[in-house]
Amino acid sequence: MTLLVADGLAKAFGGNQVVGDVSFGIGAGEIVALIGPNGAGKSTCFNILSGQVRPDRGRVVFAGTDITALSPSRRWRLGIGRGFQVAATFGSLTVRDNVRVALLSRDRLVWRFLRRASALLSDEADARLAEVGILPLASQPASTLAYGDLKRLELALALSNTPRLLLMDEPTAGMTPPDRRSTMALLRHLAQAHGSAVLLTDHDMDVVFQIADRVLVLDKGRLIADGVPTEVRSDPQVRAAYLGNDDQHPV
Amino acid sequence: MLSGLLTALIGMGLERVVIRHLYRSAELFQLLATFGVMLIIQDLTLLAWGPADLTVSRPPWLRSFIDIAGIRFPAYDLALIAVSPAVLGLLLFLLMRTRFGVLVRACTENRDIAAALGVNQRTLSTVTFGLGAGLAGLGGALMLPDGSANLQIDLTVIVEAFVVVVIGGLGSVTGAFLASILIGELQTFGIILIPKATLVMMFLLMAVVLAVRPSGLLGTGQPQAVRQQRSQAAHPLPARVIHAGWTLIAAMAAAAPWLSPRWQSLATEMMIAANFAASLFLAMGPGGMISFGHAAWFGLGAYAAALSVTMLSAPLPVALVASVGIAGLTAAGFATAVIRLSGVYLAMLTLAFAQIVWAVATQWTWLSGGDDGILGLWPANPTVFFLLALGCTAACLWLINRTVNAPFGLALIAVRDDEARARSIGLSPEPLRIAAFSLSGATAGLAGGLFAFRTGSVFPSYASVAQSVDGLLMVLLGGLRSVADPIVGAIAYTGLHDLLLQMTSYWRLALGLLIIVTVRLFPDGLMAGWRRSLS
Numbered sequence: 146m147t148l149l150v151a152d153g154l155a156k157a158f159g160g161n162q163v164v165g166d167v168s169f170g171i172g173a174g175e176i177v178a179l180i181g182p183n184g185a186g187k188s189t190c191f192n193i194l195s196g197q198v199r200p201d202r203g204r205v206v207f208a209g210t211d212i213t214a215l216s217p218s219r220r221w222r223l224g225i226g227r228g229f230q231v232a233a234t235f236g237s238l239t240v241r242d243n244v245r246v247a248l249l250s251r252d253r254l255v256w257r258f259l260r261r262a263s264a265l266l267s268d269e270a271d272a273r274l275a276e277v278g279i280l281p282l283a284s285q286p287a288s289t290l291a292y293g294d295l296k297r298l299e300l301a302l303a304l305s306n307t308p309r310l311l312l313m314d315e316p317t318a319g320m321t322p323p324d325r326r327s328t329m330a331l332l333r334h335l336a337q338a339h340g341s342a343v344l345l346t347d348h349d350m351d352v353v354f355q356i357a358d359r360v361l362v363l364d365k366g367r368l369i370a371d372g373v374p375t376e377v378r379s380d381p382q383v384r385a386a387y388l389g390n391d392d393q394h395p396v
Numbered sequence: 397m398l399s400g401l402l403t404a405l406i407g408m409g410l411e412r413v414v415i416r417h418l419y420r421s422a423e424l425f426q427l428l429a430t431f432g433v434m435l436i437i438q439d440l441t442l443l444a445w446g447p448a449d450l451t452v453s454r455p456p457w458l459r460s461f462i463d464i465a466g467i468r469f470p471a472y473d474l475a476l477i478a479v480s481p482a483v484l485g486l487l488l489f490l491l492m493r494t495r496f497g498v499l500v501r502a503c504t505e506n507r508d509i510a511a512a513l514g515v516n517q518r519t520l521s522t523v524t525f526g527l528g529a530g531l532a533g534l535g536g537a538l539m540l541p542d543g544s545a546n547l548q549i550d551l552t553v554i555v556e557a558f559v560v561v562v563i564g565g566l567g568s569v570t571g572a573f574l575a576s577i578l579i580g581e582l583q584t585f586g587i588i589l590i591p592k593a594t595l596v597m598m599f600l601l602m603a604v605v606l607a608v609r610p611s612g613l614l615g616t617g618q619p620q621a622v623r624q625q626r627s628q629a630a631h632p633l634p635a636r637v638i639h640a641g642w643t644l645i646a647a648m649a650a651a652a653p654w655l656s657p658r659w660q661s662l663a664t665e666m667m668i669a670a671n672f673a674a675s676l677f678l679a680m681g682p683g684g685m686i687s688f689g690h691a692a693w694f695g696l697g698a699y700a701a702a703l704s705v706t707m708l709s710a711p712l713p714v715a716l717v718a719s720v721g722i723a724g725l726t727a728a729g730f731a732t733a734v735i736r737l738s739g740v741y742l743a744m745l746t747l748a749f750a751q752i753v754w755a756v757a758t759q760w761t762w763l764s765g766g767d768d769g770i771l772g773l774w775p776a777n778p779t780v781f782f783l784l785a786l787g788c789t790a791a792c793l794w795l796i797n798r799t800v801n802a803p804f805g806l807a808l809i810a811v812r813d814d815e816a817r818a819r820s821i822g823l824s825p826e827p828l829r830i831a832a833f834s835l836s837g838a839t840a841g842l843a844g845g846l847f848a849f850r851t852g853s854v855f856p857s858y859a860s861v862a863q864s865v866d867g868l869l870m871v872l873l874g875g876l877r878s879v880a881d882p883i884v885g886a887i888a889y890t891g892l893h894d895l896l897l898q899m900t901s902y903w904r905l906a907l908g909l910l911i912i913v914t915v916r917l918f919p920d921g922l923m924a925g926w927r928r929s930l931s
């Protein structure tokens with residue numbers, strides 16, 4: 146069955162129609178890529194799905210419930226994890242505490258005033274860090290991490306409550322090409338291990354077409370293609386969108 | 397005119413000598429340095445012109461009156477009415493139409509990018525600072541004939557100017573102009589309607605404007621330059637520091653009977669200061685909520701204690717419970733009302749609230765005794781009180797340290813560091829912040845209650861801007877990494893204050909200089925410098 150349904154989403158910022166009437170579905174366990182030239186409205190779509198931005202029109206249905214009006218934290222409790230285009234982590238906390246606070250939130254242990262946080266959930270936090278390969282950095286403040294490691298930490302945060310849907314906005318932005326491929330492989334592996342569906346975007350087309358089961362193409366806020374990678378790759382409209390926008394990453 | 401030019405020059409000089417070196421440190425520390433400058437200037441003016449108010453009469457050619465529609469207007473006032481729009485026009489022209497303006501605005505947006513584009517920021521900053529100082533000087537000179545030059549002018553003016561800028565919206569000159577007209581009207585007509593309440597009305601206006609438009613009348617979000625600082629890595633206290641703290645407390649308790657009253661009193665003052673600073677640290681550090689009006693809770697706590705003694709003849713411990721309760725509950729209510737705001741806007745509302753508490757304390761004479769205060773609150777046995785204060789302080793500091801290192805504290809820091817990220821791991825920032833702010837208010841209230849008994853009296857000044865500034869100075873002096881920082885800051889500040897007060901009558905000058913030197917040597921607080929020198 147369809148895990149997530151986006152139905153007629155629309156959003157304008159100050160008269161600028163950034164997302165106009167976008168509809169699609171994501172099945173359980175499916176890996177879907179949402180691509181498009183710069184400014185196409187991808188991040189806005191992610192923000193609408195995760196609750197950071199309220200759409201002007203349209204509905205978001207997750208696992209049968211209408212979540213359009215729910216806050217980001219409620220959506221997270223229902224099982225939607227997310228990564229941001231610019232890695233968002235808690236800079237002054239150590240890498241371990243970053244994951245720890247997510248796990249504490251998952252277990253509803255946040256409202257403890259007198260217990261020592263450092264005595265809680267350390268093992269699980271370390272296991273999560275090992276999963277994404279940054280366990281050796283566990284006691285460093287997150288603000289000291291290299292960008293690629295921050296992106297991995299963010300992946301660990303997004304996975305912290307084993308979400309049924311992962312929303313990853315450019316999970317490999319700022320990485321070197323080999324790093325990108327290994328991170329995407331890791332993402333795919335972890336998503337399968339945790340049974341999560343993934344909606345992701347990236348500007349590296351090779352990587353995207355390799356990982357995705359299905360590709361959606363957004364141009365100027367409208368969905369212009371939806372299909373398996375090979376189909377989308379040869380779609381003339383898609384080629385036109387990218388070439389017409391003079392993008393530096395042609396398909 | 398001359399005074400404008402002169403202050404512009406002084407401003408530029410200050411920028412070169414003091415502010416220049418602080419651009420890389422957090423805004424709050426820059427603010428701290430300017431407070432240091434203010435203290436110095438206060439004493440320098442005292443040195444140069446003495447404590448008496450200076451007055452200047454209107455220039456002869458503006459002393460006449462002009463008839464408009466049958467009403468006589470003083471020419472000076474009319475000239476003022478003409479000058480301010482002219483200054484506004486010039487400033488707008490400068491900022492919007494000239495190369496200088498474009499550069500200034502570029503630097504406000506992003507200092508680093510502007511630098512990468514080859515903008516000479518050093519000169520630019522100096523000139524901008526000088527321009528600001530010059531305009532301020534001009535303003536001061538213009539209002540002289542209607543008032544007088546006195547030594548208390550500084551804090552009042554800073555607060556009013558701050559309020560105007562915030563109501564107008566940061567970064568909007570037109571907004572500030574509108575706001576000052578609005579406040580002027582409010583004060584003129586307010587005096588007729590509710591005399592004595594004009595101050596409160598100014599702050600109520602700010603509260604209303606910010607509640608409706610969180611970034612001011614014409615403001616558009618927060619420019620980068622005023623976004624609140626992100627403190628660096630939080631530092632859990634090592635076990636040996638905690639042991640040392642407990643040992644110190646135990647030693648003080650054991651030594652209590654042998655301490656002379658003077659030392660007992662100084663130690664109590666330091667404990668109260670540590671308590672107050674730690675509570676401010678909780679809000680500002682892990683909570684990320686800058687409070688310019690922390691004296692509100694201190695004052696409320698003090699009055700709650702005093703009134704429960706005088707009106708209900710409550711015993712001392714019960715009075716302290718009242719301090720905690722009243723201050724904590726009020727802080728909770730306040731936090732719930734303003735939780736949408738952050739950064740400078742929140743800071744301004746805390747200031748507004750403190751001013752309201754102060755005004756009420758001054759004006760509700762039947763309840764608070766007004767400026768005469770409430771007297772005769774001496775505890776029966778000084779040593780017992782000393783021990784009680786010690787116990788309360790220990791409990792407070794323990795609680796704050798525990799809270800910061802508990803899951804709650806971790807979540808609070810997470811929310812401060814990145815709100816969107818925190819929301820997307822299921823955290824709700826608002827309740828966390830409200831709880832932290834209430835706890836902070838409650839502990840500050842306890843400090844206030846203790847202070848009432850230490851001095852045996854309560855005055856409106858307990859809720860004054862100066863008291864809030866004291867707290868800020870202590871916290872910034874110490875640092876914001878762990879609860880030990882504000883404690884060290886409080887002890888250092890109180891000790892210095894006490895020492896300087898005995899040594900010289902120009903203690904403000906000395907303290908200001910010390911603050912500036914400290915900020916330059918330890919740009920992120922004493923304790924951070926200490927840690928660096930250890931490693």
Ligand SMILES: Nc1ncnc2c1ncn2[C@@H]1O[C@H](COP(=O)(O)OP(=O)(O)OP(=O)(O)O)[C@@H](O)[C@H]1O
Pocket residue numbers: 158159163181182183184185186187188189190230
């Ligand atoms: N909060 C906002 N306010 C105003 N405009 C916005 C806002 N968020 C996005 N926009 C605008 O909406 C358009 C689409 O932005 P969005 O970030 O969704 O694009 P994108 O497809 O993610 O681009 P990129 O590939 O560069 O990340 C852009 O023109 C952007 O300037």
Ligand SMILES: [Mg+2]
Pocket residue numbers: 187188189230314
């Ligand atoms: Mg984007």
